[in-house]
Amino acid sequence: MSLTPFELAALELSLRVGIASTLCSLPVGLGTAWLLARCRFPGKTLVDAIVHLPLVLPPVVVGYALLAVFGKRAAVGAWLFDTFGISLAFNWKGAALASAVMAFPLMVRAMRLSLEAVDQRLEAAALTLGASRARVFLTVTLPLIMPGVLAGAILAFARSIGEFGATISFVSNLPGLTQTLPLAFFSLIQQPGGEAAAARITVISVALSLVALFTSEVLARRLTARMGSIG
Amino acid sequence: MIEVDVQMRRGAFELSVQFNAPSAGITALFGRSGAGKTTLVNALAGLVHPDSGRIAVDGAVLFSAAEGINRRPERRRLGYVFQESRLFPHYSVRGNLRYGMRRGGEPRDPALSFDAVVELLRLEALLRRSPRDLSGGERQRVAIGRALLADPRLLLMDEPLASLDLSHRAEILPFIEQLRDRLHIPIVYVSHAMEEVARLADTLVLLSEGKVAAVGTVEDLTSRLDLRPLTGRFDAGAVIRTSVAGNDLVFGLTELSFPGGRLRVPHLGLSLGTPVRARIRARDVALALERPHGLSILNIFAARVVEIAADQGPMVDVRLDIGKPDRPVALWARVTRRSTHELRLEIGKPVYALVKSVALDRHSFSPYAPRTSVEE
Numbered sequence: 001m002s003l004t005p006f007e008l009a010a011l012e013l014s015l016r017v018g019i020a021s022t023l024c025s026l027p028v029g030l031g032t033a034w035l036l037a038r039c040r041f042p043g044k045t046l047v048d049a050i051v052h053l054p055l056v057l058p059p060v061v062v063g064y065a066l067l068a069v070f071g072k073r074a075a076v077g078a079w080l081f082d083t084f085g086i087s088l089a090f091n092w093k094g095a096a097l098a099s100a101v102m103a104f105p106l107m108v109r110a111m112r113l114s115l116e117a118v119d120q121r122l123e124a125a126a127l128t129l130g131a132s133r134a135r136v137f138l139t140v141t142l143p144l145i146m147p148g149v150l151a152g153a154i155l156a157f158a159r160s161i162g163e164f165g166a167t168i169s170f171v172s173n174l175p176g177l178t179q180t181l182p183l184a185f186f187s188l189i190q191q192p193g194g195e196a197a198a199a200r201i202t203v204i205s206v207a208l209s210l211v212a213l214f215t216s217e218v219l220a221r222r223l224t225a226r227m228g229s230i231g
Numbered sequence: 232m233i234e235v236d237v238q239m240r241r242g243a244f245e246l247s248v249q250f251n252a253p254s255a256g257i258t259a260l261f262g263r264s265g266a267g268k269t270t271l272v273n274a275l276a277g278l279v280h281p282d283s284g285r286i287a288v289d290g291a292v293l294f295s296a297a298e299g300i301n302r303r304p305e306r307r308r309l310g311y312v313f314q315e316s317r318l319f320p321h322y323s324v325r326g327n328l329r330y331g332m333r334r335g336g337e338p339r340d341p342a343l344s345f346d347a348v349v350e351l352l353r354l355e356a357l358l359r360r361s362p363r364d365l366s367g368g369e370r371q372r373v374a375i376g377r378a379l380l381a382d383p384r385l386l387l388m389d390e391p392l393a394s395l396d397l398s399h400r401a402e403i404l405p406f407i408e409q410l411r412d413r414l415h416i417p418i419v420y421v422s423h424a425m426e427e428v429a430r431l432a433d434t435l436v437l438l439s440e441g442k443v444a445a446v447g448t449v450e451d452l453t454s455r456l457d458l459r460p461l462t463g464r465f466d467a468g469a470v471i472r473t474s475v476a477g478n479d480l481v482f483g484l485t486e487l488s489f490p491g492g493r494l495r496v497p498h499l500g501l502s503l504g505t506p507v508r509a510r511i512r513a514r515d516v517a518l519a520l521e522r523p524h525g526l527s528i529l530n531i532f533a534a535r536v537v538e539i540a541a542d543q544g545p546m547v548d549v550r551l552d553i554g555k556p557d558r559p560v561a562l563w564a565r566v567t568r569r570s571t572h573e574l575r576l577e578i579g580k581p582v583y584a585l586v587k588s589v590a591l592d593r594h595s596f597s598p599y600a601p602r603t604s605v606e607e
Binding site: 119121122124125126127128129130131132133139140143144 | 276277278303304305306307308309310311313315317319320321330331333377378381
């Protein structure tokens, strides 16, 4: 089965959006997870609630909110465009942002749980051995939370691939620009006689998910094997 | 010199500790759980911060509230061996050992090179293993090696044997003795087991409810009656400094001399002149008014009653002096209160102390390093 240009464009866009949104939100997610797991500050509950908001809001509402903040004529969107020449409206970057926001709570949750599970006495032991805080993070904390970071990334990627509501209301459904696999599927079943083509999209989606899951499994195994032999 | 002056309050617990100890040999922090031992060691390491005070090791100020100095733990150069080893699970034994080593540079002391430490603690066979696959005793040995290889100016050990069962303790103790005798790193050793302290320590700091009850040599503090509630009653005993004076190969005995007499014990295999610390438990000493004859006991000393610890219990601890007139040597005897009446024991009375030589615990004999005097 060879893919049509229409399907190929949707697949390529889905992958690009998924990978970009996951990679860009990784450091932010890790920082937020650290903040929530390790720091005590006033308003922490509020930050926690805001991070979890996309999980409980209808996705179309999140998309609308993004439009209201990052749209061409909205405050942040206009500033981004004037200062950096970055536009998020109606292109794949906007789709990536929408996916990242929707997947963020899942990513932070996985990382936070693994951070909270780290035995901080090991970090104290590393300090007494003369390691700087940065070295302690890189050589003790990060390796120990790596399974959680990986799980968070996989969850976020999977959530991105399936993202629909926030994307369609933020960046619309433009073939070749913002039409990822779910949006392409949506367009096809809207047309009379599009069921066969929609079924092909379904098969592609299933295949993509299986590849992603398989890759994560291999990565996790390698990671575990390497953790056993460092040094 | 290790200078410690720490005040801190955490909720209802208050720690207020001040003492100086020589920066040589082993200084034991001894006290019950809750006395503040671990908090104090964490303050030395910089893992908790005192409210006020001063901490210095050999002139290097690690903490001083007055001068606004509070060195970060990673800049204190103190090795820390924790109760639960705290090995990094994602590194091999070798990786753990190398973690604190200075990059590129040679260690200041060649006795602390990687190979030397691996040999000292017999870690060769473990290097490629994961901490997961080690026994508790092996883990502690690796933890000690890891702390040593960071080239510390002072080694902190927080009850390193507490998480081990009896046989593993016996496996680790000789290694700690080796550290004391072969390396020039002072050790602060936290313990609540008097037999460990008596075997290892040179200086004893008695902690009670967040305060220092006494500082001194192990011999002095264990012979003091007023400290008995802290040093422990069941295992109460005297520690005597001796040196090997002769070996009786025919009967397999070693003679240990101390001012005032000789102690005969089963053969120790040590050369003449080796300093040995003997611990004699009060319950292993009996008293007689006349020198007994026809007795299997080898160690009988002329003694003088110095102190009688009378309370309402059936047992009474009697402190004796078995030394020369100018060099007293303390020995404790635990007898029944009835016996003290029948023997009419009183202070100054001459008696004979009978020490059951077979009851002398070989593990309580240990060579000790020449000590420096303790200043308070």
